[in-house]
Amino acid sequence: MKVRAKSCCVAIRLAVIACIALGSSASAAQELEVMHWLTSGGESASLSVVRQAYRDQGGVWRDAPVPGGSAARAAAVNRILGGNPPPVFLFSLGAQLRELSAHGLVVPAPGAGAEWDRVLPPLLSRSAQQQGRYMAAPLNIHGENWMFYNTALLRQAGLEVPRTWEAFITAAATLKAMGKTPIALGGQPWQERLLFNAVLLGVGGRDFYRRVYEALDETALSSPTMLAVFRTFASLRPFVDEGSPGRRWNQATAMLMRGDAAFQFMGDWAKGDIRAAGMEPGVQIGCALAPAPDPAYIMVVDAFAFTQPRDAATAEAQKRFVAVMMDPAVQAGLNQAKGSIPVRTDVPDDGFDICAKQAMTLIRAPETNLASTGMGLSGGMAGAVDDAISHFWNDPRLSPQEGQALLRKSILAFR
Missing domain, CATH: 3.40.190.10 (Periplasmic binding protein-like II)
Structure with missing residues (x-):
């Protein structure tokens, strides 16, 4: 009322x-x-x-x-x-x-x-x-850095909302063993970039995020921290279903609402469709900022x-x-x-x-305010970043070191 x-x-x-x-x-x-x-x-x-x-x-x-x-x-x-x-x-x-x-x-x-x-x-x-x-x-x-989750699924699995990426990977393994898709992901470059940037922020923190996307810092791009970002990102591949490629974001949100998937890393525009389906954000579909060491909002x-x-x-x-x-x-x-x-x-x-x-x-x-890559980077650089992330995500043969080198090359080419 x-x-x-x-x-x-x-x-x-x-x-x-x-x-x-x-x-x-x-x-x-x-x-x-x-x-x-x-x-x-x-x-x-x-x-x-x-x-x-x-x-x-x-x-x-x-x-x-x-x-x-x-x-x-x-x-x-x-x-x-x-x-x-x-x-x-x-x-x-x-x-x-x-x-x-x-x-x-x-x-x-x-x-x-x-x-x-x-x-x-x-x-x-x-x-x-x-x-x-x-x-x-x-x-x-x-x-952009929201983590939506199906509260009933987490309750059924006996899981708490993960606050670190290590805890998330452990929870995802439990959900996969139950026959559930841990991550509802639309296989489009911009959606893959949202997931990557959530990991980037979660592993490196907001100052590291700024060094990468605002300062275009070559040292940050070549750092062990960036390598850890790619290792974490690669470790999420097994938790996405085979139907991901080409899926629209609202179709992934529907998976979450039906209980077919447990988590979606998506912008808060997903809440509009959650409401339109008669659900309340924060109730049937929970929301938390993606795991990160300090509070930040990618706008x-x-x-x-x-x-x-x-x-x-x-x-x-x-x-x-x-x-x-x-x-x-x-x-x-x-x-x-x-x-x-x-x-x-x-x-x-x-x-x-x-x-x-x-x-x-x-x-x-x-x-706490951070700019999305589309908002903060030049058009050519933003597109190159999306392409590099998508290429790495969709080719499991690439090592984290190769993914890091690809992103570094893509950014520095437009700097």
């Missing part, structure tokens, strides 16, 4: 915002095309919070979904280069968006200012700016970018869109539906699940 009451409070707050703004904005309504990839159950529910709030304020929303983040980003870029740019499109903070901004293909987020500097986590604020101006409006903060941020408005009405519609999306009540509602956490650190954690509450507390400490 508490969760339902809190959800009602969010809905009431949104309705009050809508009523205040409706009278003044309806006459200036302008159709606004919004391109995005938010098409799965939890994703669609989160976007509907923004869409409804925008419509309640008199805006006319034209939905332009493109399933799949990579396909949607490519579609947006193609339209921009083809002379038919979408006025609003979802992207990810990172090198490709910086390139679009540097070439003047996107305009600064309308309405961004000093308040954003105050309420956004410093790492997010820096990543969202180009030459001191916000190149996009951040939608949400996702954490990936979805953001809406804007192209040059064709007229004053479109410019006003873009500005209204940003104001709606950044409103604290809308931020609360959309992120509760998606499984992510608000970009604003001043949003109360009322109504959020236990996993999100933990994340919202954690990101308020800047030293």
